[in-house]
Amino acid sequence: MKLVVDQLQKRFGTQEVLRGASFTFEQGKIYGLIGRNGAGKTTFFNCLNEDLTADGGSFHLEDDAGAARPVTADDMGYVLSTPVVPEFLTAREFLQFFLEINRGKIPYPKAPDVYLDYMCIDPADRGKLLKDFSHGMKNKMQMLVNIMADPAVLLLDEPLTSFDVVVADEMKALLRRIKTRHIILLSTHIMDLALDLCDDIVILHHGVLQEVRREDLADEAYKDRIIAALKEEPDVV
Numbered sequence: 001m002k003l004v005v006d007q008l009q010k011r012f013g014t015q016e017v018l019r020g021a022s023f024t025f026e027q028g029k030i031y032g033l034i035g036r037n038g039a040g041k042t043t044f045f046n047c048l049n050e051d052l053t054a055d056g057g058s059f060h061l062e063d064d065a066g067a068a069r070p071v072t073a074d075d076m077g078y079v080l081s082t083p084v085v086p087e088f089l090t091a092r093e094f095l096q097f098f099l100e101i102n103r104g105k106i107p108y109p110k111a112p113d114v115y116l117d118y119m120c121i122d123p124a125d126r127g128k129l130l131k132d133f134s135h136g137m138k139n140k141m142q143m144l145v146n147i148m149a150d151p152a153v154l155l156l157d158e159p160l161t162s163f164d165v166v167v168a169d170e171m172k173a174l175l176r177r178i179k180t181r182h183i184i185l186l187s188t189h190i191m192d193l194a195l196d197l198c199d200d201i202v203i204l205h206h207g208v209l210q211e212v213r214r215e216d217l218a219d220e221a222y223k224d225r226i227i228a229a230l231k232e233e234p235d236v237v
């Protein structure tokens with residue numbers, strides 16, 4: 001499976017944020033999306049998730065035989081940098097509710113505690129209201145329901161920044177485990193995280209997407225060149 005993005009455009013008033021962003025993202029890989037503050041990473045994700053309507057361009061899924069089909073809501077999982085969870089439910093109730101509203105869609109549904117174990121959520125926290133969860137714990141719950149839904153594409157907007165070092169490590173291991181079944185796009189400002197976790201790095205700069213060659217990542221000086229490129233004009237990497 002591939003996610004093919006073709007000439008995506010988005011402007012807010014006179015500000016052109018996406019100016020024909022094109023890229024083909026493949027299943028089995030984690031893509032690190034890097035760009036400066038305000039480069040348009042969240043806008044790009046919002047367009048793919050159809051929270052925003054793009055002004056031009058298109059995107060679709062393509063199976064291994066090359067057959068194209070439109071992306072549906074069920075194909076997309078989106079973990080926002082600011083987690084949105086129903087605060088009036090406990091962690092267990094939230095999962096129970098999520099399982100009920102997605103009955104028939106979740107491939108092998110299990111009891112909420114099985115998922116909570118999988119996500120290493122402390123048993124003492126499982127009966128707590130989500131409003132009393134920390135930012136990182138809410139993020140973990142948001143990540144969990146998105147993984148449970150088993151979408152073709154997982155959009156992760158700055159997913160690991162709110163996690164402590166132990167949880168961040170767990171989440172990295174989890175993403176590595178599940179990546180074969182998904183196309184994973186992860187936006188981050190943390191270059192070391194991108195280099196450590198991601199198979200490919202894609203830079204969003206001046207409204208277009210540019211790939212960083214995998215073999216170049218072994219080069220220590222490459223990090224500095226990426227940073228330099230983000231300060232400069234496009235197409236200098």
Ligand SMILES: Nc1ncnc2c1ncn2[C@@H]1O[C@H](COP(=O)(O)OP(=O)(O)OP(=O)(O)O)[C@@H](O)[C@H]1O
Pocket residue numbers: 012017035036037038039040041042043044
């Ligand atoms: N709804 C909106 N209305 C007007 N301008 C917007 C809107 N959403 C985003 N923008 C502008 O579009 C640009 C890109 O914003 P976006 O949030 O996509 O960047 P980003 O790369 O995710 O930034 P950061 O790394 O700081 O989170 C910014 O200049 C922002 O102010």
